[in-house]
Structure formats: structure tokens, C-alpha cells
Amino acid sequence: MLQITRAFDILSYQLQKYPQPDCLTAKINDTWQKQSTQEVVDAVNQFSLGLLALGFNKGDKIALVSFNRPEWIIADLGVQQIGAVSVPLYPTITEDDYRYIFKEAEVKLILVSDEKLYKKVSAATAQIEGIQGIYSFDHLPQVTHWSEIARQAREADLDRLKSLKAAVTAEDLFTIIYTSGTTGNPKGVMLTHNNIVSNYKSCQPYVPVNSQHRALSFLPLCHIYERMLSVLYMAEGVSIYYAESIEKVAENLREVKPHVFATVPRLLEKVYDKIVAKGKELTGIKKNLFFWALELGLKYDVRGRNAWYDAQLALANKLIFNKWREALGGNVIAIVSGGAALQPRLARVFGAAQIRVMEGYGLTETSPVIAVNRHNPEDHMIGTVGPPVDNIEVKIAETDGEILTRSASVMKGYYKHPELTAEVISADGWFHTGDIGEMVEGKYLKITDRKKEMFKTSGGKYIAPQLIENKLKESILIEQVMVIGDGRKFASALIVPSSPDLREWCRLHNITYTTDAEMIKHPDVQAKFDQEVKKYNAHFAQWEQIKRHELMPKPWTIDSGELTAKLSLKRKVILHNNQELIEKIY
Template structure:
């Protein structure tokens, strides 16, 4: 099987598109979108790489990147790879203590920092890190003694270029099996582990995905996810090789505005974005006049009928095509306009996407292609084909990858994209491979007759009640989050008699409802304390769950004032809930809820 490297991908791409595309990247600086051409990107990464060599960085040395998603991140990444260093991404949302652990465990000798805030975090712990010699800052405002500015690093590299006449040849000579990056997992159950990914692990995954995705000329992508996560990073490599211009969103909160400015053809995100768009569309429809509501829900029903025909590969009858055309003009065309007007498809990963939301977007000619993978698999294992998607699944395996389902339902994988192991953790590495070399994903799933994979839940997230019944919490949570009064939800109940559900209200909707009932409160806690509000939210939640088996039904709805955040440690940087962190944070509330529910059950039984 052919192998490749990320330096090969970099130089070939920069050469191939230098004269055919207007730019490689675009980023908003000072309120205006600025382009970085392929020649500029190659030059800057080359000069940074030589600058690193001049600082004394040797092949195999670890260099961290502590930054938000921005074009400088991408250039620094290629600089490290071309210098044959191993880069170590670090989320900028991590605490100083967490950053210190990763820098220490990886033995990083250098670190790129985006801002003065990130530099300050590193400076605070630098005395505890004897291996760390070099700090490079992207922004001039981060200048301080002992810190090299990115512009100065590039100038150093430019001045020394004559001493590296074979720089490109040396960069291209790196072995495909050489370590490219150390990516630390989020560490929800202890210290994070450094996932070792080689050049070929990632390169092979890029080539596999390119065989599935339909990427044409003049494509533009809006990028918004953390480059510190392998999902966004591998997507960027893939799009770059295909000649797609990458536009970096200002932030997740500004995605809506950036969509209207960039007019992308491709957007890659996580379910939380699609959930928010869907909730906003529903809210606009429900807050309108009676005729507006009637038109919207008629169009939604027509769209679902049309989508069912399309997804089943059945020809669409003329009467349905006519109705769909009217529905499109009245409703769906407006949604496409709000997302920039040019989107061919979205890609979703990192967490399960509700089938209802996926079908609504499909009805609007905005298909969401769902895939599945892990950091340890570089990351893509499966991906729905654009011409044959199955909603509710994450698609068949990508070329070169093998999957099978173990006797307990766990998904096992093999392929050139599977990691080399966990850095300095041989026992943990051994624990995730079976005797035949299959990687144990920790996810539960099933393959249908066409080879499409459906994920049930994380193996470690499955709840086993005291009565021995297994409950998959994610499908329950996703169903509840479809309700307009719910912002977030977490189902708990492992080793308990029954499950309960923690619910974060959508205050905008809840306050509107309370006002129509003449209910007033001076704060969110006071609002949630009102008996009518509690009863309303309980009815809404339980109304979403009518189809559940009796043992799956939460016996108690617990209202939580504040939504989960990355900063509180309750969400990962890709916005997945850290179930154990939530359970620890709200232990007293949870224990009280179970005590009250037990008393109620005892009273009923007595």
C-alpha cells in the first residue's frame, strides 16, 4: 500500500495551486477578510521552519502550538512538520495546570502561543519545565523578554536560508512512519494521553476521504472548529489538497455573520451548530403569525415527504415535486440564503446528529454528511457518501479501513490510519488493542446490510441501572434537546435504580412563556423555583420521550440554572458533554433528586 507524508502534501499542494487559485487561506483582520496566497503560505512556513532550526530545534523535538484556530496555527503546523519536529497541539481553553502537564509529559522544547494571555500561562509554569527553551508569539502585543515574535522568527529564517540549500529535499525525505504529532485527549477520566500519529496515519486518511467527498473547482470552506482537534486539522489538510480555499471564522459565535460574508460551499462543524440553526428556524416560525406557522409546518411536512423519496432512491411524483417547489420558495430558499446561499453540503462529526435535524436540512437542499472517527484513527473511520447518505448512520468505512463489531457490540477497527500508540504509556496502548491487533474504539454500534455503521453510544457512557438494564443516554438527550424550551440535557443513572435527566432551560423561550402566564421572577433561579415553570418543563421533557421503554424513562427532571461550558470543564473543546464532570459538579443536586424520588416511590408503594 502506498504511503505518504504531510510535507509531501504541503509542497505538492502549494506548487499545484500557486497559479490557479487566488489564495490558500483567508482570515478576517481588522474587520476585513485578507487572503494568504499559496506562495505566501509556503514562504512563511519555510522561513518559520528554518527559524526553528536556527533556534536549535532538532528532528524529533516536540514543539507545542497553544492557540485558537487561525491561519498562523496552520502555518506553524507546517513549519514544525518541515523542520521534522513533532507538534503538540494545546487547546487555548485549558488551564495553566493542564497546559503544564502536556508540556511536561511531551517534553516540548518550544511552544507557539497566539496571544499575550496564552504566553502568560506558559511563563507562569516555565520554571517547572526544564526542557522548554523557546516561546514564540503570534501577536506583537505578546512581546516580552524571552519571547520571540513570529515575524522575528520568519526574519531569522529568511536571513539563514542560504545555509539550508537542501531544506525542501530534507523535509520531503521524512519517513511516512515518522511521528508527526502528539495530540492529547481531553482526559475526562484522568490525565490526558498523548496520541501518537505518524505522517502516514494522517496522510492515508486524507487520501481515503478524498475518494468519498465530492470536491470540485472554486470551492470555499468556512472553518470554525479547534485546529487542536484532529477533526478540523485533518479536514484542513484534505480541503487544501483538493484546492478548496479555507476561510477561518472569527469565532464560533460569529459563524452566522461569517457565513453571509464568505458564502462558502462547504461547512464542517459539530451537531451543536446544526441544533442551534434548527432551533432558531423553529423559533422564528412559532413566533410568527398563525398563517406563517401554518405555511412553515406545511412546508416542513412536504420537505420530509420529498426527502423520504430522495433518500430511498424513489422517483418523485409530479404532485410532490410541485408542492416541494412551492415549499422551497416560501421556506427553504430563505434558510439557504441565511447560510450564505452557496452551500453544497455540511459535514458533521464529533457527536451524533439528530435524524430529525438531518432530515430538515436535507429537505432544504442543505445535506449534512455525517461521519465517525476518533483521535486514535486520525480521525475518520466512516463517512456517508454524498450521493447515497443514510440518515441516522455515520456511513460505510472509508477506503483502506476495516471495521467489525465485537460480541459485546464494541466497534473494532484496523487500517493505516490507526495510531502508533499513547506516548510513554505502553500499558494503556496495549489495553486498547485486542490479541489480533484490532483497535477497540470504546463505542457501541451495529452495521446494517449495506455496511453503514450506526452508533449507539460510548461504551463507557452506557448506563447500567441497579436492576441490570442498559440505557444509552445520547439518543434520549438528543430527543429532549429538540424541544424549544431545552438548551441542553444530560441523562444519569449508572448503578442507580432508575435514570434521571438534568435539563438546562432555554431562557429566551421560557421567559416568553412565563410572561404570557403572568409569571414574574427577578432572576433565573427564582424563575426555575416557580411551581408552574417546573411543571411546564417537566411536561415538555416527558412529552419528548413517549416512545421510550419504561426502564429508560427518566423518573425525575432536575433543572440546572447554567449551561455547560468549556471553561467550567463540563464540555470538551468540540462541545461534547463530559458526563463525569457534570456528575461530579452537581453531585449534591443529583443525590438530593434521587433521595426525593426514592421517598416518592416509597410513598406510592406504601
């Protein structure tokens, strides 16, 4: 049996061991269209041969700018097979970021998904030499369709392709992923085949999937999180279905009925909020039962429950939580959560509904997984990111509590920036994550904050803003929040209200207004947010508590430059954009 040592080996491995009729599936013209493992193998080989016919070679950089779809995977594997390097980019970043990355990575070919991205990418490449073409996955007027590459394939190159594939080693570069970063230019993370293969093998024992299962894919494939899981899925024979869009995930879950999917906490928060909103619309005994089950769910723990609680939980599952499972398709065994801190209440209530949320932790630079909560209860602790996975070393720096890790999954380095690489990887191979953490019970890793985001008040007290922000975001009325106070007397917060929920609250309380900006200035709304902040302040020490806050009239977005592509806050930008307001607070 073939051994998987390079990322593209997964395809031949699946063909030998678990050939699937629906290896990759997408919805086209309202119909789920399946591609078998053999069809995917053939398409990948034709794409590789087409690249060779067009003169592309080992080491050439080929960019992918597209939302998730089978073509993304086929192109990526086709690039890998000739020893070229894929440079996947978020479809949501700025034209300036595209320009910077195309130049620095010396990209020679670009594949885009649709007309909007073609226009953006085309504008970004206007002054760049060396780009040999932009091809599209969609059929667009005046743009060469990506199928033209495969059409260039020559039978005569088959032997050359075989020898090129054989020459690719586990230590060869397979991708450069540019991290959006919260400051400065993006950095190109160089990952080898062995980085991602070793990470998938470390995680494989803990993701409870097999060749009878389906996965729904909607987190960006350009990020290493979904990409590594795609390698794991394919190696295990799991069929991958691509969601039409983030907006259609709920609909696609019901159609595909997946057994597993990866998500970020914000999407789970939205699912939870929608379910609770529907619960509020109920009346009489149905409403009482719904909120009885919800309260029960919020007390759930994976371990240490008693017989009386379990008896009530069994009843709640029969009467209420079965509807939650149906909303996710009815087959979900596990949800893998990463990218940001998961609120413990979400892990509890979904766990109570027999939907295990496996919260994990990692970085692009670590391919990505460092630790994950297991599916089995004895290796799962809510409020932590679980034990480190196999063959991953983790230690907490004695000086400042920074999480350090060492493994075969740690990147080769930052592309063209050895000085930045030296800043984060020590001579003995320890990667400095920039996160602060601790080990709970000597086994479970807990993240407490970002090293660079901690700040000190003028009174000399350290504050970890993410802990406070995550607690405040438990309020259904709070969409986004940023805690401030570096060098100031006390901590404050800029709060972006959840507009739909706040409008509904105003309706129920007979509050009239004409614009959202007017709504957030209403005395009753201000009083309500004072009450919300006070409620969550009770969870923190006196010096950590939010003393003042301001409501923001509009959300922070990627387009405004205040969020990264991963939806992390660009704190310096938000501080700069709100200097006047912050001075008013203090």
C-alpha cells in the same frame, strides 16, 4: 506529479496543480486578507529555516496554542518540514492541563495567538525546564512576535532543509494530539504522516469539493477532525477562509459564501433554533407557509420519496428554504458533521433545504474518520454515520457490540504509555473504539452508545444514556442533559434549560421572576418540563424512561470542569458536584 505521502506534501502539490490566489485567508482589520499558494510556500519555508537557525531538530516538540488562523497552518507545516513534531492544544483547557502536557511531551517551543493565552501558558510553564521560548501570533508588548523566528532564516541552511524534508518518511511522527478525556489526565495520541494522509485519501472521494471551491474553517485546528479536512482541502485546491470567531460564524458564512464547512451538531442545532424562532415571529399566511415547509422538511428522507412529496418540496424550496440557503451564504454543497451524534431531524430539515449534512464518525486515534454518509443518496442513511470509508475495516464485537476498526489511519499509540496502547489496540491491529454500534442493512454503521457510559439499573436493565439525552435535547427548552441511574431503581435526568428560550416561554405565558434560579422553580415551568420529558419518554421502553428530573440553575462549562474541550460531559465530575441533588431525586 509529486505524490502526497507526508502531510506537508500538500503545499508543493497545490502549487504544482492548483495554485490559488486565496490559499489561506483571514479577516484582519475588517478586511479579508488573502495569501496565495506561493506566499504560503515561502512563509512555511522561511519558518522552517528560522527553526533550524534557532537550533531545533527532528523529533523536537513544538506546541501550538491558538484559535484558527493562517499562522497556525504555516507554523504547523514549517514544523513538519524539519521533522519536528507539533503538539496542538485547545485554547480552552485549564492551566493544569497545559502544565501536564508541556511536561510530558517535553515541549521546547510554544506558539500562542493572543495575550490571554500568553498569560495562561506563561503561568503554566513557570516551573518547567527546557522550554526555549514562547512566541505570539498577535503583536504583544514584551512578547516576542513569531515573525522573529522566520527572520533568523539563513540561505546557507536551504540545502539542509531540503535534505531534512527528504528524510521525513510516511511512518515518522508528525503530531501528538492530547485528547481531553472525560476522566484522568489527557493522553497523547501519536499520529504519523501516513495516518493522516491515508485518512484524507480514504475520505477524498466522498467530499464533493474541487479547486473552484471555498471552505470556511471554525472548528478547532488542534482537533484532528478540522486538521484532516484542511489537508484534504489543500490537496484538492480548496481555498480556506478562517472565521473570526464562533460568534461571528453566521456573519462570515454570508461574507465568504463557502461551498463546504465542518461543524458539530450543537452549532447546527443553534442555527435551526434561530430559524424557527424567526418563523414564530411571522404572522398570517407567511407564518403558515413557514411551518408547512418545516413540517414537510421534518418528513424528508434522502431515499424513497414520492412524486407528490417532491412537488411540495420543490415549492417549499422556492418559497421558504431558499432563505435558509442564503443564511449559509448561498453556495453550500455539503456540511460535514462529526464530534457527536446528529439529531435526525436536523439531517432531514437541512436535507430538505438542499443542504446535505454528511454525518460521519471517528476518533482522534483513527485520524479520525471511520465512516461517513455520502453526498449521493444511495450511500446515505439518516440516523446512521454512513458506510465505512475506503480501506477502513470495521467489525462489531460479538461479546458486547463494541465497534472495532483496523486501518492505516489507526494511531501509532499513546505517547509514553505503551500499557494504555495495549489496552485499546489488539495484537492483530484492531482498535477498540469504546463505542457500541451495529450495522444497518449490512452497510451503514449506527452508533448506539459509549461502552463506558452505559449503566445498569438495580433491576438489571441496561440503559444507553446518550440515546435518551439526544432525544430530550430535541426540545427547544433543553440546552444540556445528563441521564443518571447506575445501580438505582430507575433512570433520572439532570436538565440544564436553554435560558433564552425559557425566558421567552415565560414572557409569552406571563410568568414573572427575578432570577433564573427562581424561574426554574416556578410551578408552571416545572409543569412544562414534566410535559416535555413525558413527550420524549414515549420513544423509549418502560425501563429507559425518565421517572424524575431536576432543573439545573446554571450550565455545565469547560471552566467549571464539567465539560471536556470537545464539550462532552464529564459525567463523574457532574455526578460528584451534584451528589446531594441526586440523593434528593432518589
